[in-house]
Amino acid sequence: MKTIHVSDDVTALNDQAEIPGLGFLAVNAFVLHAAEPVVVDTGLGLPDRGFLEHLGSVVDPMDVRWIWLTHPDRDHTGALFELLEAAPRARLITTFGGAGIMSTERPLPMNRLYFLNPGQSLDVGDRVLTAFRPPLFDSPATVGFHDSLSGACFTSDCFGAPLSSAEEAAADDVRAIASVELSSRQLLWASVDSPWVHTVDRGKFERTLAPLAALRPSAVLSSHLPPAIGRTEEFLRTASTAPTVAAFVGPDQQALEQLLAQFEPRSA
Numbered sequence: 001m002k003t004i005h006v007s008d009d010v011t012a013l014n015d016q017a018e019i020p021g022l023g024f025l026a027v028n029a030f031v032l033h034a035a036e037p038v039v040v041d042t043g044l045g046l047p048d049r050g051f052l053e054h055l056g057s058v059v060d061p062m063d064v065r066w067i068w069l070t071h072p073d074r075d076h077t078g079a080l081f082e083l084l085e086a087a088p089r090a091r092l093i094t095t096f097g098g099a100g101i102m103s104t105e106r107p108l109p110m111n112r113l114y115f116l117n118p119g120q121s122l123d124v125g126d127r128v129l130t131a132f133r134p135p136l137f138d139s140p141a142t143v144g145f146h147d148s149l150s151g152a153c154f155t156s157d158c159f160g161a162p163l164s165s166a167e168e169a170a171a172d173d174v175r176a177i178a179s180v181e182l183s184s185r186q187l188l189w190a191s192v193d194s195p196w197v198h199t200v201d202r203g204k205f206e207r208t209l210a211p212l213a214a215l216r217p218s219a220v221l222s223s224h225l226p227p228a229i230g231r232t233e234e235f236l237r238t239a240s241t242a243p244t245v246a247a248f249v250g251p252d253q254q255a256l257e258q259l260l261a262q263f264e265p266r267s268a
Ligand SMILES: [Fe+2]
Pocket: 071, 073, 138, 139, 157
């Protein structure tokens, strides 16, 4: 894992996952240094990621007041239960659906839940966080948010992209990736992560981009992309074409067997 100083308001805790055939996907959690500190997502579910140790180098878990779970996928919930223990003052921001999904793994302490629906806001001392549903998402529980003080938008899976190298997935800024390459990889991710986008009316989908455009975010902080400063218009233009790109079809059993054959020991 790697720490990225995005701004005085935000630190990214950057990890990554290699997706065979697609590339290297950043897996970011964030610390929002609000008067009431907020941890956004809790990393991969793989063992030995050291999320809590890493987090501890950025903020004392005892000071954490909020854990914002953007949605309960396994690349966002890795250290969630550990963090709830290590951060006894923190409440877990999610939705009714998010809490329901998490509780199929382990019961959640109901008195520490804070339900926030898209459109609702939360005061965290020196700023207001307003929840929204990002235009691209893979879970009914997905909720991103806008920070009124820094102007940053946390967009969960939306705008992510599997990149061509581990170095790119760990970049401090998305400027490290050429624009054309980036948009094609964002569209690939949209088709992998949000396959419903190919079935929607393009005009209606484009209208779902307007609220984010109106926010004019200073930064787009995706769970699956290096931090992006001042790139919102470009990202929204790219996203607007997502309904028109080819649907993603994953490797089938024949492809899997071909892959496995490459690893079989050769006979003498
Ligand atoms: Fe997801």
